[in-house]
Amino acid sequence: MVRNNMTEPTIDIRFYLNGIAFNRNAPASWTLLRFLRDALGYTGTKCGCEVGECGACTVIVDGQPVNACLILTPQIDGANIWTIEGVAAAGANELHPIQKAFLECDAAHCGFCSPGMIMSTIALFLKNSNPDDAQIKQALAGNLCRCTGYIQIIDAVRKAASKITENDLQKFVS
Amino acid sequence: MIALSAYRQPDMLNEALEILSSGDFAPIAGGTDLIPQLRCGQQRKLLDISRLGLSFIKKDDNFIEIGAACTHSRLSSDDLIKEKLPLLFRATGLVGSWQIRNRGTVGGNIINASPCADSVPALLNYDAELVLLSQKGRRAVKLNEFTLGPYKTQIKPDELLYSIRCKKQSTPSGCSYLKLGRRQAVNISRMTLAATIAKDKNDVITNATIAGGSIFPAPSRMPEIEKMLNRQKVSYELFEDAANLAADLMIKESGVRWSTPYKKPVLIGLVQRALCEASGINAS
Secondary structure, three states: OOOOOOOOOEEEEEEEEOOEEEEEEEEOOOEHHHHHHHHOOOOOOOOOOOOOOOOOOEEEEOOEEEEHHHOEHHHHOOOEEEOHHHOOOOOOOOOOHHHHHHHHOOOOOOOOOHHHHHHHHHHHHHHOOOOOHHHHHHHOOOOOOOOOOOHHHHHHHHHHHHHOOHHHHHHHOO | OOOEEEEEOOOOHHHHHHHHOOOOEEEEOOOOOHHHHHHOOOOEEEEEOOOOOOOOEEEOOOEEEEEOOOEHHHHOOOHHHHHHOHHHHHHHHOOOOHHHHHHOEHHHHHHHOOOOOOHHHHHHHOOOEEEEEEOOEEEEEEHHHHEEEOOEEOOOOOOEEEEEEEEOOOOOOEEEEEEEOOOOOOOOOOEEEEEEEEEOOOOEEEEEEEEEEOOOOOOEEOHHHHHHHOOOEOOHHHHHHHHHHHHHHHHHHHOOOOOHHHHHHHHHHHHHHHHHHHHOOOOO
16 A cells, blocks of 8 residues: 555554554655555645644644644554544534534635644643633644634634533543 | 655664664654755654653752653643743743644754754753763763754764753742744744843842853853843843843854844844843833
């Protein structure tokens, strides 16, 4: 599945992705972003700047938001990773309350930044489920949006905070 | 595209030092500076130091010792750092974004040796000393001698930065950390200033420390200013003189550059503001 020339080192890694156990051999030079998209087919995590400035590739690793473009595959061995694909409950025909709030507040225009914005929002709620506007802005400072001007996104996070329950967040840390 | 010819991830320090002894491995911790550099570089061999237990924060009677792999998030949320090394607490909380702070480490900030490394001016105020390990043994280097210039340090290819040791402050002091940038977050610092001032009951300065980033080729202390401040009574006029001296020092060390017409008045303003804040007087 993974294209690779023989001289490049690969490494056996085990990790949880969206609650599912994975056991894979991965090229050590691949970033988590490339591995998610090109090896596993999880293309919800977006590739923007690839230098850690835009936040489009934000995923949650062990409860913390990180840039998937700045992690190499060996560094996720043993990690618990959540991406946008795992946010809505598996099998349920329903979006997660954070996703609903983004829709209702028109927080997605082109939508490219939305997966990263939503993952950062989850990480914020894991720390603080009742943030004020300053805390929302600080938590999303590493996620750029070139469409909305951020107002609708901050509205969405505020709205999501008013609706979210512990149940909606539990899986992201377990 | 990143090209690697080897990736090692040892569990034991001895093994890590043995791998480094070949001289052609680069240690990787958080990777937030290194991975973008790898994208436009030559094929490399990496030594992952994340399993060596280097994310500790320890204290004894005289020192606080910080493991090189402590992340900025860890340092900017730790109570001991907040109480004993408040400049570092503040500096690490201002690095990049939340995502970057979760991965980037203080050791990486020092080794990358960017002139605008946020943690370095803070650590310089605390006379930080670096513990470097290799198969040949251990050596301690003062941080103010370690950085030689932009992106250049005196670390040898077989050495690993193990920890950073900061002297505990003997007398209570006020402090100020100012970071200047083009925006409020996810900011590459245009200039940073970190200062501490201890004073007696008559408002006479007993110990002043001041260090800056992106002022000189490497972040550094300004002993000339400290000398000017020590044993003087706190006053706005004194800080004005100190700020003008800082500008003279910058031009002497870094020369007149394209950015000087901007940086000179800004540096003067920042030094005044930092010294006022650290000594608890009104800046206006």
